[in-house]
Amino acid sequence: MMLDKRAQILLKTLIEQHIYDGQPVGSRTLSQSSGLDLSPASIRNTMKDLEDLGFITSPHTSAGRIPTQLGYRLFVDSLLTVKPLDDKAIRSLKDQMNIGDNKKIISNAADILSTLTHFAGVVLIPKAKKTTFKHLEFIGLSEKKILVIIVTNDGNVQNRIVMTEKHYTHDDLVEATNYFNHNFSGNTFAKVKDTLVDELSKMHADMIKLMTAAIEVGNDVISPESESIVITGQNNLIQSEELAKNISSLRKIFEIFEKRTALMKLLDQSQLGEGIQIFIGNESGYSSLDECSLITSPYETDGEIVGTLGVIGPTRMAYERVIPIVDITAKLLSNALSQH
Incomplete structure (x- = not known):
């Protein structure tokens, strides 16, 4: 919706002042802060027009006005002057980010977002790629203790110890190893499990137990349970x-934080957009966030978008400061993950 220059300046001034002190903004304050040479009557008339258009509203207890969600939307889309972080701050953030493994780096990103903005920082963790096993081997350690060695297609090697009810001979373990690798190498353990169900009837009972144990430890290695959001x-x-x-x-x-599903869905959806996405109030589609704004940005690994991060705070937030924090954190996270 088009506004003339005077209305834009007054709306921008009103929202910036309200963000600063949280108070309804009156005509006198606008006259002093806007830089416009307007009479009080002209300012009041413009305020009345902005209120009729739904950009501002007047609380019952005050003669001043405050922005509506529609006003904030116009502000962030057309009137906002972003304040980028200086080089020193960016270097400091980069140093904080590049600590530890990928899991720690992602956790650091969430901490940075919450610390710098004083709001809640959220990071949607990349979905795990489907990992398959390349090679599996059973090695007897003692009479009823077997070491299962699993090598995945990405070169990861994991060892698990399986306790059995009976003693398996060396020949038994070699037979099981050969059978598993010959029939299932290159598959996920989920697929192995489905396929093996049809094969179990062809095996003797002892071998069934060994194969079942292999699938259980394989699922533990390849598909570990983990949080999907920080x-x-x-x-x-x-x-x-x-x-x-x-x-x-x-x-x-706090319920949406605890349940997480809705928040994960919202972050997943925002990943489809390019660059910074801003959801103000009910734009998120979740009534729990009607009084909040969510600012998000996707992040990448080796040029491929793998997740989303963002900040959740009240609709009255310093957007000009929070937006660049989200933006640079996404870029630094992308760089850090691509280098690991």
């Missing part, structure tokens, strides 16, 4: 003046 700084939202006023709303926000 969330840090949730308690920062308790300190938010806007959110703390409404305990019921705050409880709903």
Whole structure:
């Protein structure tokens, strides 16, 4: 929706002032801060027009105005002046990011987001690629203890010890090893499990137990259970003046953090967009976040988008500061993961 230059300046000034102090903004403040040479009557008329268009609203207890979700949307889309981080800050973030393995790097990214913004930082962890096993071997350690060695297609080697009810001879273990590798090498253990169900009737009982044990430890190695999302700084939202006023709303926000499914879906959807995505209030599609804004950005590994990170805070946030933090954190995370 097009606004004339004067209305744009007044709306921008009003939103920036409200973000700064959280108070409704009156005509006198706008006259002093906007830099426009307008009479109080002209400012009031423009404010009335902006209110009629749905960009601002007047709380019952004040003569001043505050921005609506529609006002914030126009602000971030057309009026916002972003404040990029300086080189020193970026170098500091890069040093913090490049610590530990990939799991630690992702955790560091979430910590950076929450620490710098004082809101909640979230990172959607990359979906694990389907890993297959290349080679499996059974080695007897003692009468009822067997070492299972699993080599995956990406060169990862894992060892697991299986306790058995009976003693398997060396020949038994060689037979099982050869059978497994000949029939199933190159498959995921999930597929092996499905296929093996049809084969079990052809094996004797002792071999069935050994094959079943192999599948169980294989699933543990190749498909370990792990969190799909990292969330840090949730308690920062308790300190938010806007959110703390409404305990019921705050409880709903924490429920979405606890259940995670809806948040993961939202982050997954935002991954389809290019660059920074901003969801203000009910734009997220989840009533639990009606009083929040979510700023996200996808991140990459070797040029391929693998996940999303972002910040959740109140709609009254310093967008000009938070947006570049999300943007540079995504870029630094991409670089760090690509180098590991």
